[in-house]
Amino acid sequence: xxxxxxxxxxxxxxxxxxxxxxxxxxxxxxxxxxxxxxxxxxxxxxxxxxxxxxxxxxxxxxxxxxxxxxxxxxxxxx
Numbered sequence: 001x002x003x004x005x006x007x008x009x010x011x012x013x014x015x016x017x018x019x020x021x022x023x024x025x026x027x028x029x030x031x032x033x034x035x036x037x038x039x040x041x042x043x044x045x046x047x048x049x050x051x052x053x054x055x056x057x058x059x060x061x062x063x064x065x066x067x068x069x070x071x072x073x074x075x076x077x078x
Contacts, residue, residue, distance in 0.1 A: 002042050009035040023076050030069035038062030 012032035019025040041058030048055065 002039055002046070005035055005039040005042060009039060024073060027069045027072035027076065030065055030072065034062045034065030034069060036062075037065065 009032055012028055012035055016025055016028035016032055019028060038059055039062075041055045041060075041062055044058060045055035
């Protein structure tokens with residue numbers, strides 16, 4: 001799962017670098033940032049059996065930022 005998220009993070013960061021300051025660049029930056037936070041949450045859950053809530057909070061924050069990025073992309077395309 002972490003490898004898939006890292007692949008999506010790489011793809012989103014490449015799309016962000018290709019757009020270079022256009023109208024869709026900030027939402028793709030938010031999406032790449034959210035995938036990075038989500039992967040940190042997955043890694044934290046994998047290595048930490050003591051505190052499950054910290055990894056859950058990181059994953060929730062990452063997915064929330066992902067949704068915000070998608071909303072911005074939708075607004076920019078309308």
